[in-house]
Amino acid sequence: MPLLLWAALAPLVLVAGGYKLQPELKFQMFGESQPILFWLLAFNFGAKIVGYVIALMTNPRNFFLYLRNFLTWVIVVAVATGALWFAISVIEELSTRLPAKSHLLMSAGAALNEQVAAVVFALSILGPLGATLAHLLLSALYVGFRHADFQDDADREWLARLSAVSVFPTLLWAIFALICLFLPFVFIDNEWLHKLAPTLGPTIDTLGKVFGVISGFVAVLGGSGSGPSKVLAYLALLAR
Amino acid sequence: MFLKSAIRTTVSFRCDATIRRLWRKADFSPQADRVHECMQVSTPVQTCDEKSPHRGNAADRLFYCNNTAYDRSFMMGETMAFRDKLSAGAAGSGVRNFIVGEKSTFKTTDDVLRAEYDAIWGGDTLRHENFEAAYRKNVQEKKQAALCLSGGGIRSAAFSLGVLQVLAQRGLLTQFHYLSTVSGGGYIGGWLSRWIAKDCKQDAAAVETELARRDEIFQVSSLRANSNFLTPKTGLTSADTWTGILLWVRNVLLNWTVFIPALFFGVLAPNLYLALMTWVAALAQNQATLFSQDLAVVLLWIATLGLTIATWQGVRNMPSHRTGADPSSRAIG
Numbered sequence: 001m002p003l004l005l006w007a008a009l010a011p012l013v014l015v016a017g018g019y020k021l022q023p024e025l026k027f028q029m030f031g032e033s034q035p036i037l038f039w040l041l042a043f044n045f046g047a048k049i050v051g052y053v054i055a056l057m058t059n060p061r062n063f064f065l066y067l068r069n070f071l072t073w074v075i076v077v078a079v080a081t082g083a084l085w086f087a088i089s090v091i092e093e094l095s096t097r098l099p100a101k102s103h104l105l106m107s108a109g110a111a112l113n114e115q116v117a118a119v120v121f122a123l124s125i126l127g128p129l130g131a132t133l134a135h136l137l138l139s140a141l142y143v144g145f146r147h148a149d150f151q152d153d154a155d156r157e158w159l160a161r162l163s164a165v166s167v168f169p170t171l172l173w174a175i176f177a178l179i180c181l182f183l184p185f186v187f188i189d190n191e192w193l194h195k196l197a198p199t200l201g202p203t204i205d206t207l208g209k210v211f212g213v214i215s216g217f218v219a220v221l222g223g224s225g226s227g228p229s230k231v232l233a234y235l236a237l238l239a240r
Numbered sequence: 241m242f243l244k245s246a247i248r249t250t251v252s253f254r255c256d257a258t259i260r261r262l263w264r265k266a267d268f269s270p271q272a273d274r275v276h277e278c279m280q281v282s283t284p285v286q287t288c289d290e291k292s293p294h295r296g297n298a299a300d301r302l303f304y305c306n307n308t309a310y311d312r313s314f315m316m317g318e319t320m321a322f323r324d325k326l327s328a329g330a331a332g333s334g335v336r337n338f339i340v341g342e343k344s345t346f347k348t349t350d351d352v353l354r355a356e357y358d359a360i361w362g363g364d365t366l367r368h369e370n371f372e373a374a375y376r377k378n379v380q381e382k383k384q385a386a387l388c389l390s391g392g393g394i395r396s397a398a399f400s401l402g403v404l405q406v407l408a409q410r411g412l413l414t415q416f417h418y419l420s421t422v423s424g425g426g427y428i429g430g431w432l433s434r435w436i437a438k439d440c441k442q443d444a445a446a447v448e449t450e451l452a453r454r455d456e457i458f459q460v461s462s463l464r465a466n467s468n469f470l471t472p473k474t475g476l477t478s479a480d481t482w483t484g485i486l487l488w489v490r491n492v493l494l495n496w497t498v499f500i501p502a503l504f505f506g507v508l509a510p511n512l513y514l515a516l517m518t519w520v521a522a523l524a525q526n527q528a529t530l531f532s533q534d535l536a537v538v539l540l541w542i543a544t545l546g547l548t549i550a551t552w553q554g555v556r557n558m559p560s561h562r563t564g565a566d567p568s569s570r571a572i573g
Contacts, residue, residue, distance in 0.1 A: 002545075002548075012520060016521075021521055029537070065560070125510070155559055155560045158558055159558070
């Protein structure tokens with residue numbers, strides 16, 4: 001749940017911080033003034049390091065094991081942070097390929113320009129998935145490079161399950177949100193449907209006839225019905 | 241050797257609400273605990289004794305609880321005479337005559353098995369100190385077969401009727417020694433047992449012959465006529481028909497009332513999230529920078545808190561890290 005909270009809030013943080021909307025907007029924290037994307041990545045890195053350190057401190061029995069793997073952890077967290085940045089870039093790139101129509105947005109569309117609206121649209125669908133995939137990469141790399149004397153398999157199992165319970169809901173979310181938000185746009189008030197309509201109708205009609213005749217032959221030749229039903233099948237075939 | 245004189249229907253099922261209702265009705269509180277231990281309901285064939293008040297009564301079932309058999313009629317509150325003595329009559333009629341009574345003389349599983357053995361194999365009652373072992377050895381040497389009819393409501397009953405008819409047509413029905421049914425299969429199994437029991441000779445072969453007839457016999461047509469339990473009386477003006485329709489409409493509407501709002505909410509969720517994002521973006525664009533900055537920072541801290549907790553829990557509970565230095569865990573691992 002905490003990871004899903006992160007996954008849901010990360011896109012919101014970007015939007016609230018004026019990502020792509022006000023690139024010049026910077027936030028003052030820890031004596032630094034940086035844009036929201038920088039802070040998001042920095043906090044992503046810091047949270048994972050702090051989480052590891054807390055785990056180290058709350059489990060002193062394995063202090064040296066944690067310490068031994070700390071450098072590995074820092075490296076894979078850095079890679080995962082890069083992956084998060086990459087995911088955001090991919091989402092941003094995908095948003096440029098969306099049909100630039102302000103009515104993609106359900107509400108307040110008029111308040112945003114089309115490019116920003118498209119970024120918001122893409123982030124709302126893919127943002128949570130991107131955040132959890134970056135975390136999945138972290139687990140995958142760590143389980144591959146960390147040192148453990150025993151229970152390797154148990155570690156792999158644990159981290160795989162941990163990743164599954166976070167990635168699966170966000171993947172479902174991405175699919176479901178895509179269907180709910182994008183399909184209406186594809187099928188309602190769209191030009192391609194109007195263009196296809198004159199040819200689509202006769203095509204469906206022809207296909208229906210072809211399949212009707214085929215099914216009729218199958219019924220007559222391959223059916224195991226009694227006499228009257230075969231007669232009916234013949235009649236149906238003739239009617240077509 | 242065959243199932244000629246008796247078919248014993250054994251219905252194994254959990255103690256469901258029906259049984260509990262029956263027990264409550266009988267106010268059988270001292271044995272209330274036994275309800276939970278009821279393992280079987282058995283329908284023995286009935287005697288042709290015309291004086292039997294239970295002849296043809298569907299309530300003639302035995303409940304076996306704690307290895308003790310109880311008659312269902314008793315549980316239904318009927319005051320019946322204690323007539324559960326095993327018949328000393330013709331061989332193989334032990335189960336047959338065990339029909340009514342408050343409580344049977346079957347005290348143990350061995351008693352039941354012995355009576356069952358007598359009924360099927362006739363008079364060759366095993367007398368042995370270790371009866372159950374002797375029984376198992378004996379019955380396994382004999383080639384026995386059971387016809388098992390599974391559940392599935394009226395569909396299962398209809399399917400099982402077809403199975404019974406085909407088995408009868410091929411002369412196989414009487415080759416079975418046991419009939420085990422559950423739920424929907426119990427409808428048709430009970431019907432068959434009832435039919436055989438009603439026959440004064442209790443001749444399963446005669447029933448098999450009747451059942452094998454190609455034309456629809458009275459028993460089957462009667463079954464069809466009385467199995468339309470949802471709308472017993474059909475027709476446009478029948479109250480049963482309209483009751484069925486209205487029941488369907490009512491239940492569909494009730495289901496829709498529950499599920500459709502849930503589905504709507506599900507579809508609404510992505511739209512709400514998008515609306516929230518759009519609203520926040522509009523705030524960042526139009527509202528004071530300070531407010532936007534504050535909102536983003538607050539959200540960032542909340543999100544970071546979640547990520548920190550997730551990381552902490554994930555790393556802390558890694559099996560190798562959690563139990564790494566514990567010698568006992570190492571041994572287990």
